Amino acid sequence: MLEDAKAWLRRTATDEERGEFVDPRDGSITLADYIATHWAPGRGGAPKTQDGQERRTRLHIVPHLGEIPLRNIAATDLRAFITTLGSTVSSIDYQRGILSELSSILEAAVDDKRLVRNPMRAKSVRWPKSPRERRDAWPMATALRVRDAINSRNRIAVVVGLGCGLRQGEVFGLSPEDVDYERGVLHVRRQVQAIHGRLYFALPKGKKVRTVDMPRAVAEELKRHIEACPPVVVELPWGKPGGPEKKVSLLLTTRFGNAIAVNTWNTYTWKPALAKAGVIPPRAAGAKSWQWAAAPKDGFHVLRHTYASIMLEAGESVVTLARWLGHSSPAITLGYYAHFMPEAGSKGRGTLDGLLGERGDTSTSRNSPDSPQPL
Secondary structure, eight states: OHHHHHHHHHHHHHHHHHTOOOOTTGGGSBHHHHIIIIIGGGOOSOHHHHHHHHHHIIIIIHHHHTTSBGGGOOHHHHHHHHHHHHHHOOOHHHHHHHHHHHHHHHHHHHHTTSOSSOGGGOTTOOOOOOOOOOOOOOOHHHHHHHHHHSOTTTHHHHHHHHHHOOOHHHHHTOOGGGEETTTTEEEEOOEEEEETTEEEEEOSGGGOOEEEEOOHHHHHHHHHHHHHSOOEEEEEEBSSTTSOEEEEEESSOOTTSOOOOHHHHIIIIIHHHHHHTTSSOOOOTTOOTTOOOOOGGGSTHHHHHHHHHHHHHTTOOHHHHHHHHTOSOHHHHHHHHGGGOTTHHHHHHHHHHHHHSOOSOOSSOTTSTTSOOOO
């Protein structure tokens, strides 16, 4: 027994020198307790991000792994967890989001000296591969049918989404002060978000404001909308529920003069317009007013994809489009929308044909064997 104790002390001293010693008592805390008492209180990020993190841990991580002590979480547990996610969570991106959250928690436990290493980094723990999903656009005829099917008060949302590529929350946060008719641009300065049904203003995604080109047709629609539905000053918290109140004149509000909640709008305004335009089936007989068929590829965001497809097919620069869309890099835009550029190769070839072909030299017959021929 004494020799065992001495051996343990020698190993401990060696581990301390290597920076690998972890007090066994530190790792005895369960994953659920560690999340509740150490991870969650210090979690940073935007309120919406924190809400997503809380949901992933509460709904997926804690129910499956929460009762295991930190030091006992092994690669075999993680492989089983990934298999479970594969059969219960349909979106691979969401599966990866859950695993990323778990890995961050375990990495924090390493930093807190409760684990020697992060078991999520084990070679046998293989994450599902992120799909390179194409962003599908609507044909322009479909987009225009939906624009014309939606009620007149909300038509402007479709016009701005389709004509300027704004995200849904950004459309709902748009103010007349953001519209520059003289320069022909929109300033995207805020969005309306919600956490547990509580609305608030926030900066656009990535906390970046931007300026977007505004076609003349969109400007004219905005003028007509403002005349028919005058903007309403709305007061909401800024940054998070419970934050400092801020008043903003909004272009689009409810009939009662309130800011628009995305989920409510999607159920009672967007889905009925999709059904009327023939994009989704009509509501089933006897169904409640909120019971519509799922339409994951026909959400408001499809207007943004359609906008991108039109811009790229017209030959707009990917760099410029990335700036208008608010992407952090043109590479992201290209990854999402490269399939909307079918003429990318032939345009350059056509230009070279024009530059290197016959250019008005009439001294030599076109049919002569010595005449220059286009490449």
